[in-house]
Amino acid sequence: MTIKTPIIPQKQTFAKVQAPHEVNQKAICVFAATGFFLDTDTYWKDQVVLPAAAINKLDDNGFLLESKPWFQWYNAPKERPFQEVVEEFSELFKTIVSEQIAERSVILPLSGGLDSRTQAIVLKELQANVQAYSYQFEQGYNETRIAKQVANQCGFSFDAFTIPKGYLWDKIDAMLAMNQGYSDFCSPRQLAILNQLKSYQGVFSLGHWGDVLFDDMGVAEDSTIDEQTQQLIKKIVKRGGLKLAQTLWQAWQLEGNFYDYFYARIQSLLQQIDIPHSANARLRAFKSLYWAPQWTSINLSVFEAAHPITLPYYDDRMCKFICEIPERYLSARQIQIAYIKQKAPDLAKLTWELYHPCNLYNYKRYYTYKGLPGRLQHSLQYRVKRLFGKPTIQRNWELQFxxxxxxxxxxxxxxxxxxxxxxxxxxxxxxxxxxxxxxxxxxxxxxxxxxxxxxxxxxxx
Incomplete structure (x- = not known):
């Protein structure tokens, strides 16, 4: 049997390998540190996940015989004016979304960010029948306000939901059946409204991974491999993750120490990505090869439990497009910002949640003295609520734990x-x-x- 995996797989495909059927303690330590399994690791030594962008041959018993890449991330920028790149993106994006939804009704999760806003624009342009929705935490920041404004401007139906306290415990076994324990249970907060999502009709159009493909990684282009490794570790390790991983490593009496093992694995995987002259492109490729399939994709299963899913930014053509864009155009979300401004100026005037209360025209002043009043007001509101015993909920674990x-x-x-x-x-x-x-x-x-x-x-x- 031959299985060809996409450049960014939407789901895991497992295979057997010749090894003892034992818990893979080293892999679990990495999982504890980062929240996702690295490379082809799973919970078991005798089981692997098929790698991304590979042609995999399996025998009749499901054992992996051979795996060869059919695509390798590269960096071959084609010099052209920025506006030309924006137009290319616009055309490609519309083509992909049109093919994916195929005249079906669309379910669109909206936020105050850029990825779902770009989708809203193209779906309106395609005259799709769209049911939009958003959610916010109980006692949390009003995330649905901006989303509702986007939906109203586009003429979409819209529902606002609240993620309640303690929903997890009645749904945790269902979540385990969906993600098989390959992601934590607090990240997919859409689990809380799964029944409501099932009541909709159509296919999901999800904006996952747009924020990674269309941004730089915040490192100097000429960073050494050691510097790239250090920066990547900072990006993927969760707060307190190293401590837990090291504690497990010692408790299980594994050889050496966790950090040295982890550092060596990350660096080895980075070195296998043949992009020697662009640190940002290499780190983006790493995240797309390992983080997207083993973390972002895992909880797509929650959406799939309600309706079929489509992901325009996962499309192979979009990945190849990224490889041929000059890196300077990918920094700071320039392409998506220009696309929104040109296609829907009114949407660009709505608040960009990341730089609240600024929008796509004035967000650059957020960290200047002109943006100081807005930052102070936001901070003061947060502190006042906390003072009166009603702190703003910012993370799902606060509601569930x-x-x-x-x-x-x-x-x-x-x-x-x-x-x-x-x-x-x-x-x-x-x-x-x-x-x-x-x-x-x-x-x-x-x-x-x-x-x-x-x-x-x-x-x-």
């Missing part, structure tokens, strides 16, 4: 006798007690990952 009822569910999962056979109780206690202290932000990721491991292990044993 804090409070007595949530804590009871969390302890039940983390401190089961079953889980102690995988993760020593001392590791769990240290992480949980750290989270219950004043340092919640530093330990929240660790608790989230231990919960993921606990639920996965309960299903696998």
């Amino acid at each position: 804090l409070g007595k009822d949530n804590d009871n569910h969390l302890q039940q999962a983390l401190f089961s006798d079953e889980f102690k056979t995988l993760v020593p109780i001392e590791v769990t206690e240290t992480t949980y007690n750290g989270f219950k202290s004043e340092n919640q932000l530093h330990y929240a990721h660790g608790v989230n990952m231990l919960l993921t491991l606990a639920k996965w292990y309960s299903k696998s044993t």
